Amino acid sequence: MDQYAQLLAALTEAGALGEEWRGAFERAPRSAFVPDGIWVEDSDAPSGYRLLSKAVDPVGWWAEVDSGRQVVTQLDDGRTDGPGVATSSGSMPSLVASMLRHLDATDGSTVLDIGTGTGWTAALLCRRLGDGAVTTVEVDPAVAAAAGVRLAELGLEPHRVVGDGLLGHPAGGPYDRIHSTAAVQRVPLPWIEQTRPGGVIVTPWGTPYANAGLLRLEVGERGRQSHGRFVGDVSFMWMRAQRPHAVTAPDRPPDHRGPSPLDPDLAEENVHAAFAIGLRVPGVRTLHTWQAADPSGTHRFRLSDDAGSWASVRFHDWDGADAVHQSGPRRLWDEVVAARRAWLEDGRPELTRFGLTVTATGDQHLWLDDPGNALS
Template sequence: MNDSEYEELVASLGESGALGAGWRGAFLRTPRSLFVPERIWLAAGPSGYRQITERDDPEAWRATVNADAPVVTQLDDGEESGPGVATSSVSMPSLVGRMLAHLDVRDGTRLSVLEIGSGWTTGLLCSRVGARRVVSVEIDPQVAGRARKALALAGHAPVLVVGDGTRGFPEQAPYDRVSSTAAVHRVPPAWVAQTKPGGVIVTPWGTPFCNAGLLKLHVREGEEAEGRFVDSVSFMWVRGQRPGAPADAPPSGEARYGPSAINPESVLESVHSAFAVGLHLPTVRYRVVWDESDPRTTRRLVLWDGDGSRATVFLHDWKATDTVRQTGPRNVWDEATAARGWWESEGEPELTRFGVTATADTQHVWLDRPSRVVSTWRVS
C-alpha cells in the first residue's frame, strides 16, 4: 500500500471539515487498508456487485480503499449461495469522521467506549482513547476474527466480544460513550442502561422506509436518554433489526383503486420528506419498480407493511382513476399521502429538527422539542 494515498485521503477529510478536533492523528496512525480484507465487492449496476481481490486487481483494490466511499466486505452474511445483498462494510471515511466528532472526545480525558461493530472504527477509537478503554461487540465471528488480526497489526488489543451488540457488554459497564456503526430503528435499552449519566450515545437510526439519521443521545439518570438527529447518514442495520425481505408475493384481498392526491414522487423528493413519512409509517417499506422495456409508463412505487397491506402507485398520470391500487387492511398510500401533507404543513422540517427520547421500554420521536411527539413505539 502506498501510504501517500492514504495520507492524501486524510488530508482531504481534514480540508472538508469531516474530521473533528483531535482525530487527524488517530486517522494517520490507523491505516484503513489494515481493516479491508483481500476480497471486496464493487457495485455493478443498480442491484449487484462484482468481486475483486487485492492480488488480482491491486490497482482497483487500492483505489477503492483510499476513496471516500464505503467498501463492501461481505455479502449475505458470508453465505456463498445467497442473493448478493451487502451485509458488512468498512464505512465511508468522511462519515466515520463526522460520527466520531459527535462522541465529544477531548484530549486528556479518560473515557471508556462501547463500540457496536468491529473494524477500522475500533482501531481509530483505540488510537484516540487507548485500547484498554475500548470494548467492541461484533455479531459475526468471521468479521470479528479479521478485526482482531487487523487491530493486532495496528498495535491494539481492545476487549473484542463476539455477540449481539444490541445487548451491549454489561461486564465492563458503565461506559462514557457508546458508538455504533450499524443502524437501529429502536434504541436498545441496554445501551442506555450501560452508559453513565452524562454519557453520550451516537448511532445511525432510521425506519424501514428511510434509514437516514445520525442520532446523538445524552444519557440521564433513571436509564433515560434524549437527543437530536445531528446528520444525515445511511448505514447497514444491526442484524436483529433488519427490515424483512421485499414483498414479492402477489397482493391478496379485494383491490381498491383511485387517483393519487399528490404527485407520488413528492414523498421521496428529499431525505427529509422520506424521513418524516417513515416516522408516521414505522412498519412500512417501499421500492421503485419498472418494466425496463418501457420505464416511462410502467415506473411505479410499491409500499407494503408486514401484515398484508400493500399499495402500488404508478408515477405517470397520477391523477388517473386507476393510478393507485391498495390491498389489505390498511390503505398505506393514503397514510403516506397524509404523512407527506403533515410534513409540508410543519414547514418541511429537515431531519435535524427531530429528536428521540428513549426509555427502558418506549421510544418517542419528536419535532423541535420533546413535548411535540410525532410517533411512539415500544422497544422491548
C-alpha cells in the same frame, strides 16, 4: 502526497476531521483493515457486485480503499448463494470522522463499540483513547476473527466480544460512550442501561421507509428519560436483528383502486421529506418495480408493512383512475400522502430538527424541535 493523505487533508480542511482525531486516522489507516477481496458495484454481475482482488488488480483495489467511498467487504452475511445484499463494509471516512466528533469522547472516556466490522473504528478509538478504554462487539464470528487479526497486526488490543450487539456488553460497563456502526429502528434498552448518566450514544437510526438519521442520544439519570437529536444524514447497514422486512409481491388483488392526490416522486422528494414521512408511517418499506418491456409505463412505487397491508402507485399518469392499488387493514399510500402533508405544514423541516426520547422502560417518542412537541 498519497491518496489517503490527500483524503485526510481534505477532511481536515473541510472541518470534518478535527485535530484530536487526525493522528488516529494517520496511525490506523483504513487500508490496514480492508480484506484483500472487496465487492464493487457492477450492473452486469448477477448479484450487482463483482469481486475486486488486491492480488489481481492492486491499482483498482487501492483506488477503492483509499477513496472517500464506502468499501463493501461482505455480501449476504457471508453466504455464497445470496441475492447480493451488502452486509459488512469499511465505512466512508467522512462519516466515521463525523460520528467520532459527535461521540465527543475525551481522554479517560470508556467506549463500547457496537459492530466491529473490519475493526477500523475500534482501531481509531484505541489510537485516541488507549486499548483499555475500548470494548468492541461483533455478531459475526468470521468477521470478528478477521478484525482481530488486523488489530493485532497493528499492535492494538481492545477487549473484543463476539455476540449480539443489541445486548451490549454489561460486564464492561458502565461506559461513558456507546458508538454503533449499524443502524437500528429502536435504541436497545441495554445500551442505555450500560451508559453512565450524562453519557452519549451515537448510532445510525432509521425507519424501514428511510434509513437516514444519525442519532446523538444523551443518557438521563437512572429511571429518567434520555433525549437526543438527529445530527446528520447517514445510511448504514442494519443491525441484523432489526432489519426491515422484504417487500414482496402482493398475494391478492387490491380491494381499493383510485387516482393519487400526490405525485409519487414527491414521496421521496429529498432525504428530509423521506425521513419525516417514515417517522409517521411506522413499519412501511418501499420498493420500485417495473416491467422490462415498458419501464416508464409500468414503473410503480410499492409499499408494504409486513402485517397484511400493501399499496402501489403508478408514476405515469399517477392521477389516473387506476393509478393507486391498496389492500389490507391499512391504506398505506393514504398514510404516506398524509405524512407528507404534515411535513409541509411543519414548514418542510430538515431531519436535524427531529429528535427522539427514550423512556426508562425503553419506549420511543419522536418530536420536532423540542421533546415537548411530540409528533402526532
